[in-house]
Amino acid sequence: MILTISSSLLFAAFISYLLATLLFGGAVHGKKDETESHKRFAKYAVWVTLAGFTLNVGYFVCRWIAVGHAPVSNMFEFTTAFGMFIVGAFLILYKAYRMPALGLVALPIAVIVIAYASVFPKDVAPLIPALKSNWLTIHVITTVIGEAILAISAFSGLVYLLKRTNVFQRTRERFALETILFTLVVFIGFILATLTFQATNYQADFQYVDQKGERMPITYTMPALVGMNDSTALTENHLAPFVEAPAWVNGKKVTSVIWSLLYGIVLYGILRILFRKRLVALLQPLVRKADLSMLDEMNYRAVLIGFPVFTLGALIFAMIWAQEAWSRMWGWDPKEVWALITWLYYAAFLHLRLSKGWEGKKSAWLAVIGFAIIMFNLIAVNLILAGLHSYAG
């Protein structure tokens, strides 16, 4: 019952964020300077975002009550929380800087993150003993909040680069920026691929030989392009894999990456044909009114605000919890190492910005790369590098 309410609230929040994105679009469109109409759009957009965030918090609270522990214990819950806190962090920075163009990046990315979360199983699973600790709750929630604030820095960097880059000239910068937008499209591709195959209820069972030489069953939920090591099909009338992966490569995961890329390329192609422009050129008019020096300011201010929160959550609270649960505060587990890498990266960022005077484009690129590291830690480390934190399965 309460679980149903929580998913309805999440869906409502999701719709609100989509609506708010459109409204923010209204607040920045056109070539003219800011008018009363723009300001009205911005006001509505913020109110809708705030309403959506409230609904999102409602989801969080309801799910917490329903599952009996903080809803940050599996990939679905954690990623949804990340999306929610991105919106929260955006609202806080919007209050200080009032920049609608930022909403035009933050909200769509929050939407993608939440949609991405929804492809993971939403089942309520009991916690293993090691995860039953208040420190874990504190550790994870603080970390997610820190990462969300750091993400805002990347969003302002992205807006800055969109505005500053000459999109009509062939430069490495334009190429890099277009690649980033393409990556976002591939993300949407992954979500679409998962949803379409889910809708058609695609399931193909295989048996394969794992690293230890044992026969194991596996179920593909997307048509198998790359098979598992030495696999045989158990169900008929399903696509047979074109190639087979070696034992230490998970063919199922490679398959979903390839499908995401295919969907992403098709989607990107459609956009290019439809608008006859690169995505950078398509989006640039939307950021025309953004104030460069304010974006540059936000770029490092968000890191300054987020860095201490991230340190506390991802390193200090993590160490305290690890000490309580595993009797060692640090174990060089891949997820831990990547948290340390993220931390080191932002430490380097702050030194370059505040002591070496890297401003403008340089600093904007650094912020964008930082977000890529956070996303790598969120997605790739769980999917590729196994460890204690790999609760995604």
Next chain:
Amino acid sequence: MQCSCGTQNNEQAQFCRNCGKPLKETIDMRYEGAVILSKKKRKNSLERLWSLFASVKFGVTLIILTLVLASLGTILPQVLFIDESAASSTKEAYEQAYGTFGEWYYILGFADLYNSWWFQMVIGCLAASIIVASLDRGIPLFKALKHQRVEKHPLFFEKQRLQLTTDATIPLDSFAQQLKKQKYNVRIEKDNLLAEKGRFSRWGPYINHVGLILFLVGVMMRLIPGFYVDEKMWVREGDTTSIPEATGYYIKNNQFVLETHGEETDAGINSVAKKYATDVEIYQNETAVAGADEQLKRIKSGTIEVNHPLKFDGYALYQMDYRQHELKSMTFSLQNKQSKQSLGTFTVDLLHPKKEYRLDEQTVVQIDGYYPDFEKFDTSGEPISKSPNPNNPAFLMNMVTKEHPKGETSFIQIQKTLEPLGETEYKVVFEKADTRDVSGLKVHKDRTWPLLLIGGIIFMLGVCIGSYFNHRRIWVKKQGETIVLAAHTNKNWYSMKKDVNTLTNTLHLQRMVDMKEQEDAQHDTHN
């Protein structure tokens, strides 16, 4: 460097030490123009080394190097997480699991990267860089800010990012009044005013560096014997055993409890463990002399659960693992094969089996051989035990009865009996087995944690001071009919501008000009 006022200055000085006139085309406000050792032009080799470690570029390079090396260690699992049971060596284990790539990963030392000397050397250099850089700039900055002048040279104003020249006639006192309202500390000297707030935020980076160093020292101290213990141990239910690395301490396992989610299954298989805990008592040996009869005194009792360790005398015991249903004892009966009549039963303690079990005056079962973890017979027919743990006990028994005073030999395994020396009249029949659980614990002692904790707290404090507070200054100078203003902050210019706008609005002045914004605007029109 000679100033126009005639004073000879240090060649790297940014301002004249006499009149305060800027000596360089662009001024670097980061260290208040203080004379910094690493910025000296002519250096001896020691000073060159110092400058290297003091430079931000070198520091950032080390951070990035650490980051890249750390990430390489996550490509494949580290040796700690590798299952070596099927391979003859660690290298082979990597090769089996990850092919040639795995083999090279091991050969290049990435498999145990975080313990490698080169990774630790990079961390060491990073620590050195933190110390040197902090001393190199922290001390001159502290001195410069402590002795900063209220009066600034007219050229100083022209080189600031936020500036304003006005011919409004406003007394400095009005500025002072308004700035005090805005929570600034105000000093006035003749025609000059300096308003300042949040200077302490400049110490943030140096404070957090101190915290980091303390933390790293704490980590190093773990190498000193006696400061750090991290040992695994197994305790069987009902047993009392000594605690490794904690001389004189003993632990008794009273009971191991396992709760599972969902249906209870026999071996806990296919069910997620919900909670597991061990009821224990801790004893300490009171006898002072080693080897004397041990007198154990109970010092603590309690339950060890995941996330809830039991602590005593600086040690902590953590629940880590368990083995369920380990065989504790087996009960047999001696039967006549034909009449099925039993001559009695006996129970063998599998950890401490007796030499013989007497059933009555004439009946004895002698244990000639005990193989707790029987695997197979070797080529000469000798039974082999895989381990000392009673996982698959087997016995060579001699049954002495009234009919067979010399005894009959039988080899007893679980659900199987062999008669190696010919058919026997009697046989030993397995009646029942008692099992118990074994609790896997971790003994932990860490005398370095107070330092780690203090380091961590100081670091967080420094980061917060440096991140959430800003050092803002406003200078006002009366020059005849005109007043010049300049403002500077180490970061967060947006809020600094809000501050100066409040000031200029209240005093009905024009807004201060942001030189950087003007540059950006020029840049935009050029585009």
